[in-house]
Amino acid sequence: MTENSPIPVIAIDGPSGAGKGTLSRLVANRLGYHLLDSGALYRLTALAAMNAGVDLDNPDAVAAVARHLAVRFDAAGEDTRILLHEQDVSREIRTEAVSMNASRVAAYPPVREALLQRQRDFRQAPGLVADGRDMGTTVFPDAGVKIFLTASPEARAERRYLQLLEKGEKVDMDALVADIRERDKRDSERAVSPLKPADDAHLVDSTELTIEQVLERILSYTR
Ligand SMILES: Nc1ncnc2c1ncn2[C@@H]1O[C@H](COP(=O)(O)OP(=O)(O)O)[C@@H](O)[C@H]1O
Numbered sequence: 001m002t003e004n005s006p007i008p009v010i011a012i013d014g015p016s017g018a019g020k021g022t023l024s025r026l027v028a029n030r031l032g033y034h035l036l037d038s039g040a041l042y043r044l045t046a047l048a049a050m051n052a053g054v055d056l057d058n059p060d061a062v063a064a065v066a067r068h069l070a071v072r073f074d075a076a077g078e079d080t081r082i083l084l085h086e087q088d089v090s091r092e093i094r095t096e097a098v099s100m101n102a103s104r105v106a107a108y109p110p111v112r113e114a115l116l117q118r119q120r121d122f123r124q125a126p127g128l129v130a131d132g133r134d135m136g137t138t139v140f141p142d143a144g145v146k147i148f149l150t151a152s153p154e155a156r157a158e159r160r161y162l163q164l165l166e167k168g169e170k171v172d173m174d175a176l177v178a179d180i181r182e183r184d185k186r187d188s189e190r191a192v193s194p195l196k197p198a199d200d201a202h203l204v205d206s207t208e209l210t211i212e213q214v215l216e217r218i219l220s221y222t223r
Pocket residue numbers: 014015016017018019020021022023159160162163206207209210211214
């Protein structure tokens with residue numbers, strides 16, 4: 001597909017634990033592109049609403065929070081520190097409670113609308129790698145390269161388990177699998193921007209691939 005903007009975008013969408021965050025960072029580093037972690041914006045919205053005591057069942061109230069998010073992504077070596085009102089919440093936004101609430105508020109149309117332009121503003125020269133659920137379908141439909149990255153639910157739960165263990169967090173495998181299933185279902189069934197591959201996306205199933213193999217596959221589509 002031709003791009004309306006001269007600044008190239010590589011859209012990487014897919015379900016939780018497919019490897020989007022990891023691969024997006026690697027691709028961005030390799031190409032010297034900027035990175036958009038769109039999931040972090042939904043996580044930050046959920047966290048800010050929770051902190052402010054906003055009713056999470058009220059889409060308009062949560063959308064107001066999304067519109068006024070005081071967020072800063074601070075590149076710090078390998079990692080990016082995520083600051084909400086100048087407070088480092090990089091770890092806090094990855095907790096199970098925030099994950100679940102992020103997927104809840106992400107189903108609200110006014111919340112998605114509130115975050116749309118903020119996401120598009122990340123499109124800066126020389127290019128952008130955008131990680132999420134609807135990068136190739138809604139946010140950057142004109143992206144030159146679209147990847148839909150998947151893996152079996154078991155592989156994704158196993159990866160998440162190892163990731164949390166490494167971070168020293170307590171994890172219950174059964175709860176993790178249930179959580180992944182619930183989020184997959186909500187992300188896929190919501191009316192606005194559901195999780196589904198763009199018509200022109202390359203499907204990459206990473207279940208049996210190493211991170212390096214997935215990276216090579218994605219880079220091959222960008223050449
Ligand atoms: N192909 C792969 N094989 C094994 N582990 C992987 C692979 N891709 C990603 N991982 C690991 O799985 C975990 C989840 O990956 P992440 O990038 O956070 O997924 P997502 O952003 O899609 O939720 C990370 O610990 C990552 O290192």
